[in-house]
Amino acid sequence: MSVHLEQEVADFSDRRMRLAAAITDYAEWLDRLHGIDLERTLRLADTATSLRQDKLVVAFVAEFSRGKTELINALFFADHGQRLLPSDAGRTTMCPTELFANADEAPSLMLLPIETRRRNESLAHLKRMPIEWCRIAVDPADSRQMQESLKKLTETKAMPAVDAIELGLWNGEDPGERHQLRADGTVDVPAWRYAMVNYPHPLLQAGLTVLDTPGLNALGAEPELTLSVIPNAHAVMYMLATDTGVTRSDLEIWQKHVSRHAHYHVAILNKIDMLWDELKSDSEVQASIERQAEETARVLKLPRSQVFTVSAQKALIAKIRGDAALRVRSGIESLEYLLAHQVIPARRDMLYHAVNHEVSALLDESRADMAARIKRSSDELIQLTQLSGKNRELIEQTRATLQQEKDSYDATANQFRTTRKTLQAQGEHLMTHLSEDTLDAILKSGREAIEGSWTTHGLTRGIRHLSEKMNERLGQASKQADSMLDALDQAYARFHRQHGLPKMQVPRLDLGAYRNRLAALVRETGEFCKDPANLLLEKRFMIRRFYAGLAEEARKAFKLARQEAERWLRIALDPIMTRIREHKHYLDSRLGSLQRILENMGTLHNRMAQIKAEIGSLRNEKAELTQIAGQFSA
Ligand SMILES: Nc1nc2c(ncn2[C@@H]2O[C@H](COP(=O)(O)OP(=O)(O)OP(=O)(O)O)[C@@H](O)[C@H]2O)c(=O)[nH]1
């Protein structure tokens, strides 16, 4: 493996951990200072956890035998000194295979039986049900044993043709597949539907997840790959081979699964070694590779710079043998460079952006808070300095003024209590729009809209229904949140105007991302229904599965919207409550100290010393905050 790829992945992991540590430091700082601002600390803790667990997902997508598995072996697992994942002529990888490292569980290969396709549950749901999977322990220290176990990924089994048709695994009308039918009425189908390999390899431990996929048939039959897994990958490597060029099914995969969906994708023209002709000069060979690369770029409508030319097989050999010249010739380095210097930095920037978005407003508020606290203490100190050596009467006057201020503040706070109660009730009402019951009812009515009509027409109706109902609820929730925010703003404005509390900016509840997600699902359905391959009646299982995939995605979007709303409710109210309480404590303690001074004039100097110490420790906290903030901009 190239040094810079491993290095970059490890650096990325380090930086993620450092950023997570900075967030934890900040959460502790907030905790120490406010103590009661629990919601924010918890939210920051969540952000830190998700940063620590973040995965960089790279998916390999292509028709069978283009060399996906070979390239994965060459890019990531050549340090085994052999082919780790099985790659061979013809269809080899029979099911989508996810490789990752999860330190919480023992290294293993988990296989989901193909028969689960008969059921309505989505893949995402099945992933949460270990009982459905066959688990095989693997020993990472023993490459041979791992290699043997991983052969399971290529397993097939005989199945009656009628069942295979029902599961969308075989199409008897396709002349290319018809010959597979045996005299006993069975055909071979993949034994497994999905595989997960938990393997403590350094690259995977540093947060890389690799997704290997089988060719077109399997991709098309598993809608969740198209709807969710591939679009969510951070990079999609789409592969072609020089010996086949761009065939019709290559193009179909490109159009259906890659070009429209993936955020970041490149095309890889593999097997360039097949053009290495010893009777031709190097420049002639280079020219013919270049011609094919340009042709590929033209057909895929990609810039030439997005088409990489490699020989996965020679790269693997070169790495195993330590043959530097062959490695350069294989072209693998440009792909490693791409991963190290484009894919990883893009993900890193996205994470940094997200974290900054989350943290920067909070930091601003913390800074304003610190400034306000220091100012209050300094004001008190100045006042006491002025009172020192003066008569009781003057101190009594000061106390009386402060008492007035406190009474007026209490009145504002009392009024706010009523507003708060109303807001809480409105918040509860808001959450009913997004509750589990609402979700269940919508999903049920979506199924009813389609039940009995598992056709593309019924499907379109079902998903439209789902999306409309969900959108309606999201809209009502947002509207409710907006009116709450207006009421809150008005109520808090009094604290700011009359009592000098720092301005606070509560963000709007924004559910736009989830509405967009629902709109995208409706679009996906449109594409799916337009596809002639899905129009046949036999495909009703396909439609069921597609609907299950859609419903799962819609459910996810709705649940995320709920979490967002729950979180919003807390960040809207809690910090304001904290500040209102803090100001009350402050007034109480100032009054208390004046009272004590009146009772015993000797305590005035003690109080001054106390405030000086307080200011000193506030300055320390402020310096620490500056130091923490520095870690976010690094
Ligand atoms: N000559 C040559 N053969 C290659 C190259 N890369 C892969 N192959 C061969 O092509 C065949 C298919 O490779 P795989 O890695 O299994 O292809 P795949 O895309 O994973 O195919 P499926 O798993 O069936 O979807 C194997 O026999 C490989 O040895 C290459 O760069 N040059």
Ligand SMILES: [Mg+2]
């Ligand atoms: Mg393969």
